[in-house]
Amino acid sequence: MKLTLRVWRQKNADAEGAMSTYEVDDISPDMSFLEMLDVLNEQLILSGEEPVAFDHDCREGICGACSLVINGDAHGPERTTTCQLHMRSFQDGDTIDIEPWRASAFPVIKDLVVDRSAFDRIIQAGGYITAPTGSAPEAHATPVPKADADFAFEHAECIGCGACVAACPNGAAMLFTSAKVNHLNVLPQGAPERETRVLDMVAQMDAEGFGGCTLTGECATACPKGIPLMSITSMNKEWLRATRKAGKR
Amino acid sequence: MARTMWDSSVGKKTVMAVSGVIMLLYLVAHVIGNLKIFFGAEEFNRYGHWLRTVGEPFMHYEWTLWLVRIVLLVAVVAHATSAYQLSRRDIKARPSKYVHKKPRASYATRTMRWGGVILGLFIVWHVLDLTTGTVHPGGFQEGHPYQNVVDTFSTWYGNVVYIAAMLALGLHIRHGFWSAAQTLGVGSRTRDRALKTIANVLALLLTAGFIAVPVGVMTGVVS
Numbered sequence: 001m002k003l004t005l006r007v008w009r010q011k012n013a014d015a016e017g018a019m020s021t022y023e024v025d026d027i028s029p030d031m032s033f034l035e036m037l038d039v040l041n042e043q044l045i046l047s048g049e050e051p052v053a054f055d056h057d058c059r060e061g062i063c064g065a066c067s068l069v070i071n072g073d074a075h076g077p078e079r080t081t082t083c084q085l086h087m088r089s090f091q092d093g094d095t096i097d098i099e100p101w102r103a104s105a106f107p108v109i110k111d112l113v114v115d116r117s118a119f120d121r122i123i124q125a126g127g128y129i130t131a132p133t134g135s136a137p138e139a140h141a142t143p144v145p146k147a148d149a150d151f152a153f154e155h156a157e158c159i160g161c162g163a164c165v166a167a168c169p170n171g172a173a174m175l176f177t178s179a180k181v182n183h184l185n186v187l188p189q190g191a192p193e194r195e196t197r198v199l200d201m202v203a204q205m206d207a208e209g210f211g212g213c214t215l216t217g218e219c220a221t222a223c224p225k226g227i228p229l230m231s232i233t234s235m236n237k238e239w240l241r242a243t244r245k246a247g248k249r
Numbered sequence: 250m251a252r253t254m255w256d257s258s259v260g261k262k263t264v265m266a267v268s269g270v271i272m273l274l275y276l277v278a279h280v281i282g283n284l285k286i287f288f289g290a291e292e293f294n295r296y297g298h299w300l301r302t303v304g305e306p307f308m309h310y311e312w313t314l315w316l317v318r319i320v321l322l323v324a325v326v327a328h329a330t331s332a333y334q335l336s337r338r339d340i341k342a343r344p345s346k347y348v349h350k351k352p353r354a355s356y357a358t359r360t361m362r363w364g365g366v367i368l369g370l371f372i373v374w375h376v377l378d379l380t381t382g383t384v385h386p387g388g389f390q391e392g393h394p395y396q397n398v399v400d401t402f403s404t405w406y407g408n409v410v411y412i413a414a415m416l417a418l419g420l421h422i423r424h425g426f427w428s429a430a431q432t433l434g435v436g437s438r439t440r441d442r443a444l445k446t447i448a449n450v451l452a453l454l455l456t457a458g459f460i461a462v463p464v465g466v467m468t469g470v471v472s
Contacts, residue, residue: 006348008348019348069347069349071349071351072347072349072350072351073351097348097349099347099348099349102343102345102346102347103342103343104341104342104343104344105342168343169339169343169353169354170338170339170340170342170343171339171342171343172339172342199253202257202258202259203257205258206256206257206258209341209342210342211258211338211339211340211341211342211343212258212259212261212262212335212338212339213258213262213432214339214358214361214428215358215424215427215428215431215432216353216354216358217354218353218354228438229431230431230436230437230438230441232431233430233431233434233435233436233437234434235259236259236262236263236431236432236433236434237433237434237435238434239257239259239260239434240263240433240434241434243250243253243254243260244250246250246253247250247253
């Protein structure tokens, strides 16, 4: 495959960025999108140019490190992570636009790499449980109803890649935050912090400068892990419940 | 608690949802009232007078009407203020656009903000036209709503403004009603289809019901 790539190049956080055009040849349809970028970078290094900086780690679709907006879609045209996207999803001769996540809470560090530490601070605000340390507890010590376990697991699938923020026209982190809140709030292990968790995480989300939800559904469409849009509804419900309870105290 | 509500993006959305539902309930009553125009001047004018006497003798003349007006004014101001503040936050959160643009979301979803502005301006005109009579074409007659309605819809701009605003209203309700359900946490997977259907039916019935009046005047059914 022969492809034309238009890639966002930005020297550092303060520099002005722009799209640069590159040609790549001999791309196998079986290559992953990141392998295709590796080919581009080898080409750039050989010609003495600065390689394109992009985030990647496990390349197995489970770590949430890769983060590219490909032809206007977070993680590209397939519902998966960029690392699990293969070149067979494109045609020979295509022009592909590659941009970083866009959100003021995710500032560009270099080229296609953005700073997603805002997510870490949302987790620090309440995405944990007060687990006793020491040996693992007996598995049946805390029974969890099947429906709750399924609900928790569905939300626990979130890998925190930030595609939801990148896809949202408001740069909102509602889907990420709701996945994390719902995952722990439904379980007995998460019950002691049920109210403070949702209040603190939403407050941190606001403080980081993420936008609000206008229910466009773009986040859930982009999510490589299939976190449903209804996740946001569940978090809103938890937030209102916690606010009412806090008001009574 | 009020502070937590207003300071949080989720809380502000709740204010929008609740005020929106209040206005929606009012619109349902409003459209039912409007349709009485098809039963003649006498019935319509009598209905207009009755609105002022609702709740008597417990309520004084026009008290109930003013109570409704105050609730609506608070709802409109709360809705618009939270919409403005939330929109500011949203635009700030996404300052740079993607180079590769794609059509996003449904038409109703994309037009919520400008549709809301259009509706706000419409409400101002509508009150000045048919409540105070300030900008009413042809002598405004207090107590004769039938004639006033006919006068307004006898002008081309009255029809254009009204019908355009009602189409915007339909789109606004279509996305707004369902969104309010999500914001208030009453949406769920099992209820989703029902909520979307109710939103569409409400949008369609309200728009059709409101537009029926100018169409009635234009076709001579109401004169």
